[in-house]
Amino acid sequence: MVVHNIYVFDREGVCLYYHEWLRPKPVRDGAGTQSDDQKMMFGLFFSLKTFAAAMDPKSKSNAQLGAPLRIGENCSFYSFRASNYKLHFYETLSGLKIVLNTDENANDLRELMHYIYASIYVEYVTKNPLNEPGKPFNYDTFTSALNKHLRLIGQL
Amino acid sequence: METINSEILSLTYGSIVRQLITDLEDMDEVNKQLDVMGYNMGIRLIDEFLANARITKCGDFKETAENIAKVGFKMFLNTTATVVNWNADNTECGLVLEDNLLIDFVELPEACSKLSYCQLLCGVIRGALEMVNISAECSFSRDTLHGDDTNEIHLKFTSQKAEAYPYKDDD
Numbered sequence: 001m002v003v004h005n006i007y008v009f010d011r012e013g014v015c016l017y018y019h020e021w022l023r024p025k026p027v028r029d030g031a032g033t034q035s036d037d038q039k040m041m042f043g044l045f046f047s048l049k050t051f052a053a054a055m056d057p058k059s060k061s062n063a064q065l066g067a068p069l070r071i072g073e074n075c076s077f078y079s080f081r082a083s084n085y086k087l088h089f090y091e092t093l094s095g096l097k098i099v100l101n102t103d104e105n106a107n108d109l110r111e112l113m114h115y116i117y118a119s120i121y122v123e124y125v126t127k128n129p130l131n132e133p134g135k136p137f138n139y140d141t142f143t144s145a146l147n148k149h150l151r152l153i154g155q156l
Numbered sequence: 157m158e159t160i161n162s163e164i165l166s167l168t169y170g171s172i173v174r175q176l177i178t179d180l181e182d183m184d185e186v187n188k189q190l191d192v193m194g195y196n197m198g199i200r201l202i203d204e205f206l207a208n209a210r211i212t213k214c215g216d217f218k219e220t221a222e223n224i225a226k227v228g229f230k231m232f233l234n235t236t237a238t239v240v241n242w243n244a245d246n247t248e249c250g251l252v253l254e255d256n257l258l259i260d261f262v263e264l265p266e267a268c269s270k271l272s273y274c275q276l277l278c279g280v281i282r283g284a285l286e287m288v289n290i291s292a293e294c295s296f297s298r299d300t301l302h303g304d305d306t307n308e309i310h311l312k313f314t315s316q317k318a319e320a321y322p323y324k325d326d327d
Contacts, residue, residue, distance in 0.1 A: 013321075046321060093213065094202050094287045118207035126203045133199055 003150060004085060004101040008121070011095025013042050016136050019143060041099060045077075045089050052077040078110055088113055096121070112153070120145045162234070166260040173273060183270035190272070194279020195286075202284040205231065217313045218242070220290065221249050224281060224311075233257060237309075247314075250297060253307040264301045272296050278309060289317040 005020035015038035031037035053059075056075045079088045081104055088100040090113035098113055098121075124142040125131055131139075176186045209227045218239075225237040237251040258274050272278075278294040285292045293312045298304040 043321075092203070093206050093211065095289075096203065114207075114210075117203075122204050122207045126200050 001106050001154075002103040004103070006101075006116075006146070007038060007041055007097075007099040009038075009042055009097040009099070010134060012134065013039070014134060014136065015042070017138065017142070019146070042097075045097065045099065048080070048089075049076050049091075078113075079108070090114065090117060092117060115149070116146065120149065159234075162257045163260070166257055166262075169258050169276070170262060173271075177268065177271070183268060187270075187272045187275045190275035191279040191282070194276040194281075195283035196279075197276070198280040198283020198285075199287050201232070201280060202287040205284065217246055217249075217290075220285075220313075221251070221311060225251050228284075229253070240308075248310070248312045251309040251311060253309070256300070256307045259301055259307075262301060269302070272299070273301055274299070274307070281309070281311065285313075291315050291317070 003021050004023055005018065007015055008017040009015055015035075018034070018038065027034055027037050031040050053075060059075055076091060077089065079086060081087075084104055086102050086104050086106045088102065088106070088109045090098045090100075090110070096117070098116060100109065100113065100116075102109070120142065124139060124145055125137060128137075128139065128141075131137055173186070173190070176189055177183075180186050180189065205228060208231060209223070211223060211227070221239045225239050229235055229237045235253065235255055235257065237253045239249050240252055241250045242248070256274060258277070262273065264271060264273065272295070274296060278296065281294045282292060291314045293314060295310055296307070297310040298306060298308040300307055
């Protein structure tokens with residue numbers, strides 16, 4: 001499995017971390033600039049969450065399309081597959097969102113996303129005394145732990 | 157899970173409070189500083205708590221309070237609290253702590269009678285709840301250092317916010 005890139009957003013929409021491993025199409029041809037790319041990504045899954053909750057055929061509470069949601073209350077999407085890539089999404093109750101793009105053959109990576117949150121983000125970012133919540137970060141320890149884990153599972 | 161000796165925590169906390177008293181001298185100021193310190197801890201603690209406890213959601217305030225008392229206190233202080241005294245519309249409750257390791261070895265002298273020694277814990281709970289969109293007020297209603305028979309934290313849930321789209325639409 002090939003991993004393309006990863007984004008970490010906080011609840012305010014600030015992109016805290018972005019890393020890419022293999023991205024053949026440059027950002028210029030897609031969204032334009034790096035910050036536009038990140039804003040589009042945030043807007044995408046924000047709307048998808050609202051959409052998924054509103055169109056849910058099973059749950060009893062009815063979320064309307066325009067109304068703001070509470071995290072954890074409604075059903076949420078966790079991945080979507082396009083013809084040549086798959087996007088995985090993980091959101092925590094504290095509003096932190098992790099987005100991972102892989103190739104289209106990936107399986108369900110929810111365990112991996114939880115591992116990235118619990119054993120890599122919490123260990124190297126939350127427990128870092130120099131980290132300010134709400135500001136973008138770029139710690140070598142975080143990047144190397146992430147690379148090490150992905151290599152361990154065979155870049156899956 | 158990593159653990160440390162509880163005495164190290166009690167003694168370190170005691171020396172922090174002692175230093176704050178020496179620097180600020182006014183008990184209300186010290187209480188406020190402890191609360192702010194607790195708040196800063198709480199906003200970071202919540203991620204570790206959510207990651208290890210694997211909680212997906214809490215349906216209402218009752219479940220939230222139970223999770224704080226049973227899972228939270230167990231994970232960080234290795235003690236459990238009991239939730240008591242829910243008020244009529246389930247927005248206020250008390251968390252009773254039988255053994256509070258922060259106050260091991262502590263006696264409050266007369267000069268510090270207005271000091272709320274464990275105010276840091278209240279700040280932590282307030283900060284952590286704010287990161288999950290619940291605003292709450294938290295304070296000690298009964299405190300063994302002031303002569304009561306047990307420690308009780310009074311928790312009052314004020315409101316729950318929803319997620320708003322953070323970017324302005326016309327940018």
